[in-house]
Structure formats: structure tokens, C-alpha cells
Amino acid sequence: IPATKAGLPAITEVIGLGIxxxxxxxxxxxxxxxxxxxxxxxxxxAKERGLDLSKIHSVASFFVSRVDTxxxxxxxxxxxxxAKAARGKAGVANARLAYEAYEEVFSTDRWSVLxxxxxxxxxxxxxxxxxxxxxxxxxxxxDELVAPNTVNTMPEATLEATxxxxxxxxxxxxGTYEQSRAELDAVEKLGIAxxxxxxxxxxxxxxxxxxxxxxLLKSTEAELQRLAPSEG
Numbered sequence: 001i002p003a004t005k006a007g008l009p010a011i012t013e014v015i016g017l018g019i020x021x022x023x024x025x026x027x028x029x030x031x032x033x034x035x036x037x038x039x040x041x042x043x044x045x046a047k048e049r050g051l052d053l054s055k056i057h058s059v060a061s062f063f064v065s066r067v068d069t070x071x072x073x074x075x076x077x078x079x080x081x082x083a084k085a086a087r088g089k090a091g092v093a094n095a096r097l098a099y100e101a102y103e104e105v106f107s108t109d110r111w112s113v114l115x116x117x118x119x120x121x122x123x124x125x126x127x128x129x130x131x132x133x134x135x136x137x138x139x140x141x142x143d144e145l146v147a148p149n150t151v152n153t154m155p156e157a158t159l160e161a162t163x164x165x166x167x168x169x170x171x172x173x174x175g176t177y178e179q180s181r182a183e184l185d186a187v188e189k190l191g192i193a194x195x196x197x198x199x200x201x202x203x204x205x206x207x208x209x210x211x212x213x214x215x216l217l218k219s220t221e222a223e224l225q226r227l228a229p230s231e232g
Contacts, residue, residue: 002206003031003060008038015042015058018051024061024127025205028198032098035060036105039122043114054118059125059151062098064141066128066201067091074192086186088136092144093180099124099147100177125151130158139166147173 001007001014003026014021015038023035039058046053068091075083105111106121129141129152137143138161142152146168154162162168188194 003035004202004206008034011035011038012042012045015039015056016045016049018046018049018056020057022059022061022125023122025202026060026062026098027067027094027201027205028195029094029097029101031198031202032060032062033101033105036102036122040105040110040114043119047114047117047119052118053114054120057120058122060102060122061125061127061153062095063128063201063205064091064095064126064145065130065132066205067094067197068136069132070197070201071187071192072133074197075187075190078190080190082186083190086183086190088133088140089183090187091141093183095126095141095145096173096176096180097184099145099150099173100180121149123149123151125153127153129153130155143167143169144172147171 001010001021001023003011003023007023011021011023021039023039026032026035039060043053043056046056068088071090072087075087102121102124111119111121126141126145129145131138131140138158142154142158142162143166145152148171184194
């Protein structure tokens with residue numbers, strides 16, 4: 001389910017029915033908090049219905065490299081030394097602050113009630129972790145986003161690069177929140193609006209999903225017509 005405004009109540013409803021969900025297309029920290037709230041609300045509904053919470057799972061797919069791609073493009077347009085120094089930092093900083101939000105939400109009293117009922121935490125899933133800019137290390141979005149209870153959905157090339165020369169040295173998110181906030185603030189101070197960037201990325205993501213869905217429907221329809229017995 002996409003993490004759009006329209007998708008939030010759907011997340012709650014589906015989780016409330018005991019159906020596990022991958023919530024996708026998360027770019028903003030505010031929307032991520034709304035996604036976690038929708039998940040908890042769904043678990044509360046499922047609990048009221050007497051469902052087994054231990055069987056309900058969810059991941060929240062937080063996109064990483066697309067944030068850098070869009071922000072770097074805007075930094076390059078500025079062309080200043082300050083802009084150049086800020087390249088390639090926003091994606092990791094944004095994801096690290098998402099993990100901070102995850103730690104906060106899943107240590108609340110509200111979560112404790114669900115935890116006692118054997119509920120599962122909604123795991124942060126790092127999506128779009130293939131490096132788009134060859135100037136960056138090809139395992140950047142793996143090495144820098146290691147933390148407990150996370151998932152990293154790497155493209156094949158990134159997976160092979162990580163196996164070959166990835167530097168997995170334990171938790172690389174803990175203790176980075178202040179620095180991450182400073183890195184996002186630096187981009188904002190250069191006139192690049194965070195809210196504008198994440199909204200654009202969400203809109204583009206939904207458009208791509210719709211296009212893929214329509215292509216799937218067309219190909220399925222064509223195949224059904226091909227297999228249908230001819231009349232006469």
C-alpha cells in the first residue's frame with residue numbers, strides 16, 4: 001500500500017483485518033510517523049477483534065537514493081562550494097532520522113500495550129538502495145544504514161558489491177541523529193525545501209506505480225484474449 005494520504009486509512013483497515021502489509025513509497029519523516037500511527041491503529045483494531053497479533057507483520061519501505069538524486073540535482077544547479085559540499089548526504093541523513101522516529105514510536109506506552117499482546121514491530125525497510133551517482137561508493141546505502149530490526153532491499157548489483165567489499169561494522173545509525181539533522185538543515189539553508197522535494201518524489205512514485213499497474217493489466221488482458229477459445 002503506498003504511503004499516501006489516501007493510503008493511510010487503508011493501512012489501518014487491512015492490518016485490522018489481520019493482513020500483513022508492505023507500506024511503500026515513504027520519503028518524508030512526517031509521513032513515516034503517520035504510517036507508524038496507522039499501523040498501531042490497525043493492530044489495536046485487530047486486538048479488539050480478538051485476532052492473533054503475533055501473526056501480523058509489516059514493513060515500512062523508506063526510500064533512500066531517490067532523495068539524494070533529487071536534492072543533488074538542485075544542489076548542482078546552485079553550483080556553489082556549499083552546495084557541492086552538501087551532495088550525497090541527504091538520503092542517508094533522512095533515513096537515519098526515520099530510524100530515530102521508529103525508535104521513539106516503538107518505545108511508547110501505546111506500543112507497550114500491543115507488545116504485551118505479542119504484536120510485531122513494523123520494521124523499517126530501506127528501499128531504493130542502489131547508488132545512482134558513480135561518484136559515490138556503491139555500497140553507501142548499505143554500509144551507512146545498519147541497525148537492529150531493519151531490512152535492506154538491495155538490487156542485485158548492490159548485493160554483489162556488498163558481498164565483495166561492503167563494510168558492515170555494526171550499528172552505523174546510533175549516535176548520528178544530531179549530525180543528520182545538521183545535514184538536512186544545511187540543504188534547507190541553501191534554499192532547497194525539504195517538503196517540496198519529498199512531495200515531488202511521492203507524486204512521481206505514485207505515477208510510476210500506476211503506470212506499472214496499467215501495463216500489467218494490459219499484458220494480462222492480452223494474454224487472456226490469446227488463450228480464450230476462438231468462436232465458431
